[in-house]
Amino acid sequence: xxxxxxxxxxxxxxxxxxxxxxxxxxxxxxxxxxxxxxxxxxxxxxxxxxxxxxxxxxxxxxxxxxxxxxxxxxxxxxxxxxxxxxxxxxxxxxxxxxxxxxxxxxxxxxxxxxxxxxxxxxxxxxxxxxxxxxxxxxxxxxxxxxxxxxxxxxxxxxxxxxxxxxxxxxxxxxxxxxxxxxxxxxxxxxxxxxxxxxxxxxxxxxxxxxxxxxxxxxxxxxxxxxxxxxxxxxxxxxxxxxxxxxxxxxxxxxxxxxxxxxxxxxxxxxxxxxxxxxxxxxxxxxxxxxxxxxxxxxxxxxxxxxxxxxxxxxxxxxxxxxxxxxxxxxxxxxxxxxxxxxxxxxxxxxx
Amino acid sequence: xxxxxxxxxxxxxxxxxxxxxxxxxxxxxxxxxxxxxxxxxxxxxxxxxxxxxxxxxxxxxxxxxxxxxxxxxxxxxxxxxxxxxxxxxxxxxxxxxxxxxxxxxxxxxxxxxxxxxxxxxxxxxxxxxxxxxxxxxxxxxxx
Numbered sequence: 133x134x135x136x137x138x139x140x141x142x143x144x145x146x147x148x149x150x151x152x153x154x155x156x157x158x159x160x161x162x163x164x165x166x167x168x169x170x171x172x173x174x175x176x177x178x179x180x181x182x183x184x185x186x187x188x189x190x191x192x193x194x195x196x197x198x199x200x201x202x203x204x205x206x207x208x209x210x211x212x213x214x215x216x217x218x219x220x221x222x223x224x225x226x227x228x229x230x231x232x233x234x235x236x237x238x239x240x241x242x243x244x245x246x247x248x249x250x251x252x253x254x255x256x257x258x259x260x261x262x263x264x265x266x267x268x269x270x271x272x273x274x275x276x277x278x279x280x281x282x283x284x285x286x287x288x289x290x291x292x293x294x295x296x297x298x299x300x301x302x303x304x305x306x307x308x309x310x311x312x313x314x315x316x317x318x319x320x321x322x323x324x325x326x327x328x329x330x331x332x333x334x335x336x337x338x339x340x341x342x343x344x345x346x347x348x349x350x351x352x353x354x355x356x357x358x359x360x361x362x363x364x365x366x367x368x369x370x371x372x373x374x375x376x377x378x379x380x381x382x383x384x385x386x387x388x389x390x391x392x393x394x395x396x397x398x399x400x401x402x403x404x405x406x407x408x409x410x411x412x413x414x415x416x417x418x419x420x421x422x423x424x425x426x427x428x429x430x431x432x433x434x435x436x437x438x439x440x441x442x443x444x445x446x447x448x449x450x451x452x453x454x455x456x457x458x459x460x461x462x463x464x465x466x467x468x469x470x471x472x473x474x475x476x477x478x479x480x481x482x483x
Numbered sequence: 484x485x486x487x488x489x490x491x492x493x494x495x496x497x498x499x500x501x502x503x504x505x506x507x508x509x510x511x512x513x514x515x516x517x518x519x520x521x522x523x524x525x526x527x528x529x530x531x532x533x534x535x536x537x538x539x540x541x542x543x544x545x546x547x548x549x550x551x552x553x554x555x556x557x558x559x560x561x562x563x564x565x566x567x568x569x570x571x572x573x574x575x576x577x578x579x580x581x582x583x584x585x586x587x588x589x590x591x592x593x594x595x596x597x598x599x600x601x602x603x604x605x606x607x608x609x610x611x612x613x614x615x616x617x618x619x620x621x622x623x624x625x626x
Contacts, residue, residue: 293538
């Protein structure tokens with residue numbers, strides 16, 4: 133079964149054709165990063181205008197690269213949340229129209245489900261039955277959470293950030309250090325040759341009993357990056373000069389270390405606490421080299437297999453949307469067509 | 484105008500909880516303060532007092548976070564908006580509903596669209612003592 137997927141939840145305009153949920157026939161992406169860079173972040177209005185301008189060409193590109201046509205594909209899949217409402221609506225309207233005009237089924241996919249599914253989209257990936265129960269670490273600009281998956285489409289959130297997402301922490305860190313946007317890749321580059329132990333930045337939620345805990349998640353499995361960003365700000369202020377050269381590399385390396393360490397620490401706790409067959413990491417921040425190294429080391433130490441997302445599918449893309457949509461079809465869970473976008477869509481168990 | 488100083492995150496939570504118990508449904512508030520001033524801490528305390536048990540995460544990327552509690556809470560960050568026209572395009576006015584509580588960061592981006600009785604919460608941090616001073620007032624109050 134060949135599914136055409138569309139994705140426009142934030143600032144990537146993407147279309148892809150995927151066969152049977154795993155084989156990526158094409159993965160066309162127009163990244164708007166350059167358009168948003170001058171503003172240091174995604175500007176919603178610029179994002180939606182560019183989605184409108186670029187989506188038709190990107191769909192053509194995806195079909196052509198896959199050697200498919202509108203007639204030869206079997207279904208349309210689209211992200212219907214979470215994300216920016218004005219961005220989501222562009223891809224959603226396009227998908228809805230295409231499905232109606234072509235008289236093909238429309239499958240709505242949660243953007244986070246797409247990321248979680250992406251670790252299966254490579255040749256040597258194990259089958260889903262071999263890996264559950266699986267612990268998923270979702271790390272992106274808008275979300276950081278630990279999710280227990282006892283089967284396909286069965287989610288239990290074990291922990292999440294209580295303030296900023298990991299990707300946001302990297303963006304804000306890069307902004308404090310005046311490195312530019314997006315923060316993840318540029319902090320990684322600046323950190324090369326730096327000493328990750330030079331500055332001891334906080335890992336968040338470290339003290340045992342500070343304040344009361346009111347959230348439904350286990351405190352030990354939650355993240356907090358707000359204090360990290362403040363701590364960097366204070367550190368730079370106290371320097372009395374603009375850090376550069378080796379000093380800047382040391383700070384960037386220490387900051388990146390704190391983010392990767394904070395994430396890995398919670399994964400390790402969850403692996404201890406639950407009976408887990410495998411763990412995975414997906415989302416834009418999963419591209420980070422230090423995080424990948426730490427998770428790989430943890431996998432070696434514990435003997436629990438790690439599934440990492442293929443680099444080309446870590447940041448937002450439509451292949452993961454088409455892939456997750458196929459799972460819904462395969463398990464007969466794609467029964468209801470979505471009628472609207474939901475910017476605050478939560479992960480929900482497939483019924 | 485009400486001025487309150489807090490000396491710890493716990494005290495900020497207490498202040499937020501006190502306000503959450505006082506302020507009626509339909510309240511729209513604008514939070515002002517620098518990076519690290521304690522806006523997140525304040526909103527977390529407020530949400531907790533509404534019985535919301537999921538973390539209030541930063542809405543920097545999605546602009547709007549919606550949470551179900553004793554009253555629904557809408558948390559908006561308008562930093563990325565170019566101005567009031569775009570705020571209108573986003574359906575911002577729909578969030579000022581009489582049944583919920585709306586907390587807005589960077590509210591000045593939506594000037595002219597905000598309700599007349601907007602409640603302002605200004606947070607200033609003393610760099611040395613780490614004391615947070617909250618100035619709470621409504622538009623039109625005599626300062």
